[in-house]
Amino acid sequence: MRTFIVWTAGCLVVPLMTTLAMANGWNMPVGVTDVSREVHSLHMTIFWICVVIGVIVFGAMFYSLFRFRHSKGAKAAHFHEHPLVEVIWTAIPLLILIGMAVPATATLKKMYDPSDADLDVMITGQQWRWHYEYLGEDVAFTSNLGTPRETIRGKGERGEHYLLEVDEPLVLPVDRKVRFLMTSDDVIHSWWVPDLAVKQDTIPGFVNENWVRINEPGVYRGQCAELCGINHGFMPIVLQALEEEEFDAWLAERKEAAAQEASGVDREWSLDELMARGEQSYNAVCASCHQPDGSGNPPAFPALAGNQALMEERERHIETVVNGVSGAAMPAFRNTLSPVEVAAVITYERNAWGNETGDVVQPSEIAERLEE
Amino acid sequence: MWSVVKSVLAAFFGVQKDAQRREDFEEGHPVAFIAVGILMGLVFVAVVAFIAVSAAR
Amino acid sequence: MAPKLPLHHPVEQSSTASAGGQAAHSAPPRGLMRWLLTTNHKEIGSLYLIFSLTMFFIGGVFALVVRAELFQPGLQLVEPEFFNQMTTMHGLIMVFGAIMPSFVGLANWMIPLQIGAPDMALPRLNNFSFWLLPVAFTLLLSTLLMPGGGPNFGWTFYAPLSTTYAPPSTTFFILSLHIAGISSILGAINIIATVLNLRAPGMRMMDMPLFCWTWLITAFLLIAVMPVLAGAVTMMLMDINFGTSFFNAAGGGDPVLFQHLFWFFGHPEVYIMILPAFGIVSAIIPTFSRKRLFGYASMVYATGAIAILSFMVWAHHMFTVGLPLTAELFFMYTTMLIAVPTGVKVFNWVATMFRGSISFEPPMLFALAFVVQFTIGGFSGLMLAISPADFQYHDTYFVVAHFHYVLVPGALFAILAAAYYWLPKWTGHYPNLKLAQWHFWLSVIGVNLTFFPMHFSGLAGMPRRIPDYALQFADFNLASSLGAFLFGASQLLFVWLIIKCVRGGEKAPAKAWEGAEDLEWSVPSPAPLHTFEHPPTFRHDEK
Numbered sequence A: 001m002r003t004f005i006v007w008t009a010g011c012l013v014v015p016l017m018t019t020l021a022m023a024n025g026w027n028m029p030v031g032v033t034d035v036s037r038e039v040h041s042l043h044m045t046i047f048w049i050c051v052v053i054g055v056i057v058f059g060a061m062f063y064s065l066f067r068f069r070h071s072k073g074a075k076a077a078h079f080h081e082h083p084l085v086e087v088i089w090t091a092i093p094l095l096i097l098i099g100m101a102v103p104a105t106a107t108l109k110k111m112y113d114p115s116d117a118d119l120d121v122m123i124t125g126q127q128w129r130w131h132y133e134y135l136g137e138d139v140a141f142t143s144n145l146g147t148p149r150e151t152i153r154g155k156g157e158r159g160e161h162y163l164l165e166v167d168e169p170l171v172l173p174v175d176r177k178v179r180f181l182m183t184s185d186d187v188i189h190s191w192w193v194p195d196l197a198v199k200q201d202t203i204p205g206f207v208n209e210n211w212v213r214i215n216e217p218g219v220y221r222g223q224c225a226e227l228c229g230i231n232h233g234f235m236p237i238v239l240q241a242l243e244e245e246e247f248d249a250w251l252a253e254r255k256e257a258a259a260q261e262a263s264g265v266d267r268e269w270s271l272d273e274l275m276a277r278g279e280q281s282y283n284a285v286c287a288s289c290h291q292p293d294g295s296g297n298p299p300a301f302p303a304l305a306g307n308q309a310l311m312e313e314r315e316r317h318i319e320t321v322v323n324g325v326s327g328a329a330m331p332a333f334r335n336t337l338s339p340v341e342v343a344a345v346i347t348y349e350r351n352a353w354g355n356e357t358g359d360v361v362q363p364s365e366i367a368e369r370l371e372e
Numbered sequence B: 001m002w003s004v005v006k007s008v009l010a011a012f013f014g015v016q017k018d019a020q021r022r023e024d025f026e027e028g029h030p031v032a033f034i035a036v037g038i039l040m041g042l043v044f045v046a047v048v049a050f051i052a053v054s055a056a057r
Numbered sequence C: 001m002a003p004k005l006p007l008h009h010p011v012e013q014s015s016t017a018s019a020g021g022q023a024a025h026s027a028p029p030r031g032l033m034r035w036l037l038t039t040n041h042k043e044i045g046s047l048y049l050i051f052s053l054t055m056f057f058i059g060g061v062f063a064l065v066v067r068a069e070l071f072q073p074g075l076q077l078v079e080p081e082f083f084n085q086m087t088t089m090h091g092l093i094m095v096f097g098a099i100m101p102s103f104v105g106l107a108n109w110m111i112p113l114q115i116g117a118p119d120m121a122l123p124r125l126n127n128f129s130f131w132l133l134p135v136a137f138t139l140l141l142s143t144l145l146m147p148g149g150g151p152n153f154g155w156t157f158y159a160p161l162s163t164t165y166a167p168p169s170t171t172f173f174i175l176s177l178h179i180a181g182i183s184s185i186l187g188a189i190n191i192i193a194t195v196l197n198l199r200a201p202g203m204r205m206m207d208m209p210l211f212c213w214t215w216l217i218t219a220f221l222l223i224a225v226m227p228v229l230a231g232a233v234t235m236m237l238m239d240i241n242f243g244t245s246f247f248n249a250a251g252g253g254d255p256v257l258f259q260h261l262f263w264f265f266g267h268p269e270v271y272i273m274i275l276p277a278f279g280i281v282s283a284i285i286p287t288f289s290r291k292r293l294f295g296y297a298s299m300v301y302a303t304g305a306i307a308i309l310s311f312m313v314w315a316h317h318m319f320t321v322g323l324p325l326t327a328e329l330f331f332m333y334t335t336m337l338i339a340v341p342t343g344v345k346v347f348n349w350v351a352t353m354f355r356g357s358i359s360f361e362p363p364m365l366f367a368l369a370f371v372v373q374f375t376i377g378g379f380s381g382l383m384l385a386i387s388p389a390d391f392q393y394h395d396t397y398f399v400v401a402h403f404h405y406v407l408v409p410g411a412l413f414a415i416l417a418a419a420y421y422w423l424p425k426w427t428g429h430y431p432n433l434k435l436a437q438w439h440f441w442l443s444v445i446g447v448n449l450t451f452f453p454m455h456f457s458g459l460a461g462m463p464r465r466i467p468d469y470a471l472q473f474a475d476f477n478l479a480s481s482l483g484a485f486l487f488g489a490s491q492l493l494f495v496w497l498i499i500k501c502v503r504g505g506e507k508a509p510a511k512a513w514e515g516a517e518d519l520e521w522s523v524p525s526p527a528p529l530h531t532f533e534h535p536p537t538f539r540h541d542e543k
Helices: A002-023 A034-067 A083-111 A244-263 A271-290 A308-312 A314-323 A339-351 A363-371 B002-013 B018-027 B030-056 C010-024 C031-037 C041-069 C080-115 C123-145 C170-197 C210-241 C255-272 C275-289 C296-309 C314-321 C325-353 C362-385 C387-393 C397-427 C433-459 C471-503
Strands: A119-126 A129-134 A139-143 A170-173 A178-184 A189-193 A198-202 A208-212 A218-224 A236-242
Touching: A034 A083, A034 C325, A034 C362, A034 C387, A083 B030, A083 C325, A083 C387, A119 A170, A119 A189, A119 A198, A129 A271, A139 A244, A170 A244, A178 A189, A178 A198, A189 A236, A198 A208, A198 C314, A198 C387, A236 A244, A271 A339, A308 A314, A308 A339, A314 A339, A314 A363, A339 A363, B002 B018, B002 B030, B002 C296, B030 C325, C031 C041, C041 C080, C041 C123, C041 C397, C041 C471, C080 C123, C080 C170, C080 C210, C080 C275, C080 C397, C123 C170, C170 C210, C210 C255, C210 C275, C210 C296, C255 C296, C255 C314, C275 C296, C275 C325, C275 C362, C275 C397, C296 C325, C314 C325, C314 C387, C325 C362, C325 C387, C362 C387, C362 C397, C362 C433, C387 C433, C397 C433, C397 C471, C433 C471
Parallel strands: A119 A178, A170 A236
Antiparallel strands: A119 A129, A129 A139, A178 A208, A189 A198, A189 A218, A218 A236
């Protein structure tokens, strides 16, 4: 009998400890949208249903194990079927499931209604960064991992947001319905921010829809959730939710900066200017595959440093960066980088790491090509 | 025929009396059970699909 | 399960049979050729089991590489590229090389013995389907040494990561999957032919032990879905080498199509890896409860229902790809329904134990651990079925915890239980009790220490298949890594135990377990090379 009490206590202690652990932040976040709250409550409901069923089933099992031990001289009974009991224990789970399906259906329908959005944001997954475009606002930028490579390799302190920090976060307003249009330039990624309860695959050739209406300003972090290659673990998402007026001010500022960037196309750039700009863009966009020192990662990602073909064929170099290589891992950058950035990156690649061709590719040249 | 449908329904639900089961196996024709089973499988898919479509509306 | 075996006759019957067997056959070839050419179901069964044990350790080492890298934050031991190859190979080897062949091995050994057949129906095919496996897996493992490395796109190999962006070795990976798939299909055909044609006179379908039933249904699943996998990988092959665009969006193809094809194979595949385990547990629990299985007919029906439903739920692996709302609802409902027949099985096992006379030999320990921990995996499966909540669980460690609970303390524990249960029949000796108990408790502690914290790290937001993680996941990962090494090391005990058991130990009688009732316990232990050359007459104990 004493062992029986110990085991029963064990059966109760495990779910209790689990609950305690989950209350301590080891649980799905409640999140900051109405939808995420509903999802959290669905999660907790089904969890408790499982706990109750588990206690009953395992309780019955451990009771049998202790009560009917061979070593205590238990004699086996002979029954081996009981249709009524079987009907009951088939019907009860069925009813529980129907009870569970109703609220799940209601929540799902809400999640599937992106209509009447106040703002559209295009999210594009790329190996291994996120590109955000505020549709109709002429504002677009890429968001890269902010943690330095050396830190990952063990040099220097790991900060509080290790691997969950970016150079430029997605900025969204609170209390407005934001619709996401999601796609990918290369492989399948998945955009996930737990606090929003949004996880949506970004798939090349498809545009998926999703939406949020954030209730509280703050910084929310997430990660790519679909294996997308070498740096799958290193493409975080950071989202900054601002009060509406702050957001409008931010957007206006970004619009102006974008206009300035566009005007840069018309003027002549010097080699040094382009090199400085190019190094910045190269390290943000290209270095994850071709490495900061241009050594690449053959065979998938060829070396750029000392690459004879690259140095000799200026035209093909430009073509490759602008339109990508079909059937290979190299994406087209015509839509994700500005003409200034494309020109700067190409100039940088043709002159850095001992590739001293002296070539200058002007932003105007790229802009002309894009108009064709 | 009705008894075949009843037995297949019982199979779908997963509960059947031993005596009834024995009767099915001794007297029923397997082809009848398989045909009715496939038919009712399709009906089952149609029913769930119908529920899904109407719930989505 | 109405009828029970005749306890009086087959012992002497089969010993004469084995004597006759030796006279009828010329001396078998010796050495390597004996194993290469064998058509004996017991020898091929042993080959399958030894092969799967080897693969289990290779796949296990890969898992330990992964767990060692994840021991603490930062990149320490391996590059992300190699890490991805390890997660991929671990999955492929464990699924196709360890779990599936071990079930085929058990089927080879036990199905003829359980139905009173002299051998499998197609012995030469049996030899062929085994020897395809070492070829397939040598090829698969050799990709690790090729330029660009082995498969690095996860065991689910989603296109276009596995086509346009894949390493050059992918073509070899496809070939090895084809060979392994052919092996599975041939094995399945053989099992169906055996179960349908070679039952002892008087044994009806509903008289068969549940292991035969679950394997029969599994074999139909295999035949239905393996060709789908073959089709999908052939389309990959065409995309990679012959310029087609089945899955390449840039060429007008559809990357989501790949996922539909893969999971139309993949979900039944999940049941392929668990249904035979249900059969094993349904044999062991009645034996050590000394009481007939509760609801035998319900168990058969539930297995059938699970098999049929398994074809209607595949897209629950794809809730986040942007399915239409109607499809999302359809697959949520069908997935939730699967919980019902699965629940019936668990209830029946508990009801079998209720008012039984229970003892705790090693097979029973593993079977009991199976029931509890498989059910935990079932619970998380039920949670995953709720589509809105799945958006949070999908592709996180919560999913990793879920399917490992179903596959490790689930399928694998059932296989270990089967090994302990039938080792006396195979070797003529009981396994060492003390060692087996150590193995059991270390395995249970190791498995739960490894996989239980993964529920929490997943809920807290850790995606799967990442080589490095944010600091808040550090404690969970530390625990998981310690548990994994404990679990891995304790499996060495199992190997030691098997070697000891083959060499000697307490002699086992024909009926090695007091409560064991099926036909295999009527032949001597160890089972002679040839059994049931004259079929036993099967007696029904109709009431």
